[in-house]
Amino acid sequence: MAANVIPKETVIPKETVIIDNVLRYPPSGLKIVIVGSGPAGLLAAIECWRKGHDVEVLEKSPTFSSIGDIVGIGPSAWSTLHNYPSMAKEYVEVGIDALMTPCHLDGRYAMEPFEFEYNREGVAEHAAYPFRAVGINGRADLTRILLNQCERLAISVTYGVSIVDYAEEDGFGVAISDDGKRYQADLIVAADGIASKSCKLILGEPVRPVGTGYTVYRAAMTLAEVRDSPLVKQNLATCERPEARLYIGQNRHIVVVIDKRLVSFAITLPNETRGVAQESWSSTISAEELLGMIPDVEHLDPLVVELINNFPNDRIVAWKLCMRNPQSKWSSEGGHVVQVGDSAHSFIPTSANGATMALEDAISLAECLRLGGKKDVALAVKVHQLLRHQRTTLIQRVGLLNRAAWHQNRADNILGVRKLMPQGKWMWGHKPERYVIENFRKAREHIETGAPFENTNLPPGHKLEPWTLEEEVEKEKLGQVFDLSTNGDWGVC
Numbered sequence: 294m295a296a297n298v299i300p301k302e303t304v305i306p307k308e309t310v311i312i313d314n315v316l317r318y319p320p321s322g323l324k325i326v327i328v329g330s331g332p333a334g335l336l337a338a339i340e341c342w343r344k345g346h347d348v349e350v351l352e353k354s355p356t357f358s359s360i361g362d363i364v365g366i367g368p369s370a371w372s373t374l375h376n377y378p379s380m381a382k383e384y385v386e387v388g389i390d391a392l393m394t395p396c397h398l399d400g401r402y403a404m405e406p407f408e409f410e411y412n413r414e415g416v417a418e419h420a421a422y423p424f425r426a427v428g429i430n431g432r433a434d435l436t437r438i439l440l441n442q443c444e445r446l447a448i449s450v451t452y453g454v455s456i457v458d459y460a461e462e463d464g465f466g467v468a469i470s471d472d473g474k475r476y477q478a479d480l481i482v483a484a485d486g487i488a489s490k491s492c493k494l495i496l497g498e499p500v501r502p503v504g505t506g507y508t509v510y511r512a513a514m515t516l517a518e519v520r521d522s523p524l525v526k527q528n529l530a531t532c533e534r535p536e537a538r539l540y541i542g543q544n545r546h547i548v549v550v551i552d553k554r555l556v557s558f559a560i561t562l563p564n565e566t567r568g569v570a571q572e573s574w575s576s577t578i579s580a581e582e583l584l585g586m587i588p589d590v591e592h593l594d595p596l597v598v599e600l601i602n603n604f605p606n607d608r609i610v611a612w613k614l615c616m617r618n619p620q621s622k623w624s625s626e627g628g629h630v631v632q633v634g635d636s637a638h639s640f641i642p643t644s645a646n647g648a649t650m651a652l653e654d655a656i657s658l659a660e661c662l663r664l665g666g667k668k669d670v671a672l673a674v675k676v677h678q679l680l681r682h683q684r685t686t687l688i689q690r691v692g693l694l695n696r697a698a699w700h701q702n703r704a705d706n707i708l709g710v711r712k713l714m715p716q717g718k719w720m721w722g723h724k725p726e727r728y729v730i731e732n733f734r735k736a737r738e739h740i741e742t743g744a745p746f747e748n749t750n751l752p753p754g755h756k757l758e759p760w761t762l763e764e765e766v767e768k769e770k771l772g773q774v775f776d777l778s779t780n781g782d783w784g785v786c
């Protein structure tokens with residue numbers, strides 16, 4: 294039987310609150326300040342509001358940012374979407390329901406296009422069922438629909454607030470902005486992305502980014518911005534579905550997405566020596582520079598070359614692919630400051646799961662806080678970390694192993710894409726809210742008394758192995774490919 298947890302002090306609703314067709318739990322009395330309006334911060338705000346917490350968001354950008362290209366998002370991230378009918382409608386409108394199309398570098402199809410794993414015939418139900426899980430979103434579309442939902446729920450999002458430090462005092466968390474203003478709350482949620490300023494309080498020092506040896510050159514534009522692109526237009530005219538083309542070559546890979554909403558590319562190459570690339574969405578290079586760096590560019594699919602040539606010079610981002618070793622903890626000593634999303638765990642794109650894990654975090658944290666209640670914020674935060682840490686750490690490693698596998702010079706590589714990018718039911722069938730409901734009590738007992746507890750949001754039978762980023766990068770350099778999908782059940786049924 295699922296161990297349904299009734300919070301110690303169940304709050305009896307004094308009235309039923311439904312706004313924008315979203316049913317809200319009774320007020321928990323918890324005040325939460327969220328730093329960062331990326332996917333993690335915005336969904337945390339929405340989910341916390343639904344769970345009855347009083348919430349506001351602070352964002353350093355002066356206004357909503359449409360910077361970015363595409364993000365891959367699995368169904369687990371949308372497992373609570375049915376609670377938000379207006380957002381659900383927008384999700385359906387903006388999604389990119391692409392077929393994966395493995396290609397040789399010269400553009401020939403390497404195999405028949407195929408569906409993302411969770412959309413294939415005969416597999417288990419995914420976590421967002423009965424929604425059609427679309428797999429890809431424009432990053433700006435994603436944050437826009439989350440922001441729209443915040444606005445409909447009257448959640449305050451304040452722009453132009455740059456948080457430079459975090460503290461705990463008198464049983465509260467504090468976020469301190471660059472102009473010295475102090476924002477106090479029962480819980481401060483640091484959803485401020487990689488290089489979060491909260492690391493100083495939580496870990497005693499910033500987390501060191503480790504270069505993974507590669508740079509990704511990426512850009513997106515809407516169809517209206519596409520100028521002279523006969524090949525892109527021909528593709529759109531002839532393909533019934535959007536395409537996510539995956540080109541795999543020795544020591545490099547390219548992802549191109551062609552959809553009526555936007556077209557994008559992401560070209561991953563070994564680091565160039567001039568060191569232009571940074572971990573920043575504002576370090577850009579020109580089309581000419583990029584074309585000059587691609588080996589055998591004369592044999593590259595003309596469609597990719599056409600796309601590159603179509604981007605204005607300030608639109609191609611050169612992003613140095615760094616990662617951070619799994620962090621030992623995500624929350625401060627007193628439990629009043631907690632990290633979610635990239636601030637807690639960063640990914641490289643080949644994990645295809647960074648945004649998914651950020652959104653899962655948001656769902657998990659909001660429910661842990663509901664079950665902990667105002668009295669047990671610190672405990673709720675600890676439970677959240679216990680339930681999430683092993684899962685995100687494993688998926689961080691998957692990203693590194695996927696890339697190492699793709700970049701081998703093996704003739705069978707491209708045909709093995711399905712095998713080499715394992716996901717499995719454990720990944721896309723996971724429902725973070727339900728998982729908290731079913732495991733909160735056991736996790737709490739484990740924290741309080743040391744009673745045994747094992748996470749079940751991993752591949753069944755999986756034996757966790759310690760790993761470091763430095764070791765994985767070294768193995769990749771030596772061409773050592775390691776198939777994690779033999780460790781536990783990564784099956785789809």
Ligand SMILES: Cc1cc2nc3c(=O)[nH]c(=O)nc-3n(C[C@H](O)[C@H](O)[C@H](O)COP(=O)(O)OP(=O)(O)OC[C@H]3O[C@@H](n4cnc5c(N)ncnc54)[C@H](O)[C@@H]3O)c2cc1C
Nearest residue numbers: 329331332333353361362363455456485486634635648651
């Ligand atoms: C502008 C931008 C564009 C992106 N585009 C893509 C993309 O195209 N493809 C992709 O795969 N990933 C992209 N990402 C990263 C992706 O969104 C994340 O990897 C993932 O979705 C996890 O989201 P997150 O909310 O944890 O972090 P993020 O998406 O990084 O969001 C963090 C938020 O916190 C804000 N912030 C940072 N520091 C502070 C501070 N000191 N005070 C207040 N606010 C702060 C940031 O402005 C941002 O809004 C982008 C991130 C950003 C910030």
